[in-house]
Amino acid sequence: MKKQNLVANYTKMKNKKGQLQIQEMAFMLVAVLFFFVLVGLFVASIMYSNLHEDATQIAETRTLTSVTNLADSPEFSCVLSKSNCVDEDKLISLINKTSYINFWTFSSLKVVTFSAFNKNENEMIKCTRANYPECELFLVYDKNVSNERAISSYVALCRKEYENGYTYDKCELARLVAGTELKT
DSSP: OHHHHHHHHHHHHHHHHHHHHHHHHHHHHHHHHHHHHHHHHHHHHHHHHHHHHHHHHHHHHHHHHHHHHHTTSTTTBOTTOOTTEEEHHHHHHHTTOGGGTTTSSOSEEEEEEGGGTTSOGGGSOBOOTTTTTSOSEEEEEEOOOSSEEEEEEEEEEEEEEEETTEEEEEEEEEEEEEEEEOOO
């Protein structure tokens, strides 16, 4: 009888020890899984922040390449096919046209004449059909975004002038400025 009790006790203890080992293994697997989830979240957050910075940088690069080529687009280019030349007469016709707001991916688009280079935007004379050509800022459109970075390129700004019975191209230096909305 004693022998049977010893065998029964030994079997119960062996079963309890086995159950304890299974529980320890389960807790260890949960801990390892939890650790890898935390590591994965950390790596994902680092990659997401880099992705956000990369998206902003790509948007700025796209705006820069677009601005440098914008002067040669049909909406802006001079008639005599001068490179990097903006036709002032075409430009005044683009002001207040809402159809161009979604045409380009910029958040704002404007041309600043040479005489306004050292002025703040609120000090510049905005161009309208009434005060043209005695103005300094051609505001094609502005989406009024809160977080914007302006990227500019220098262009020749030309218009037709009539003097002493002759028509000629009067050109000056200007800055073509496009804004990029920065995603936060």
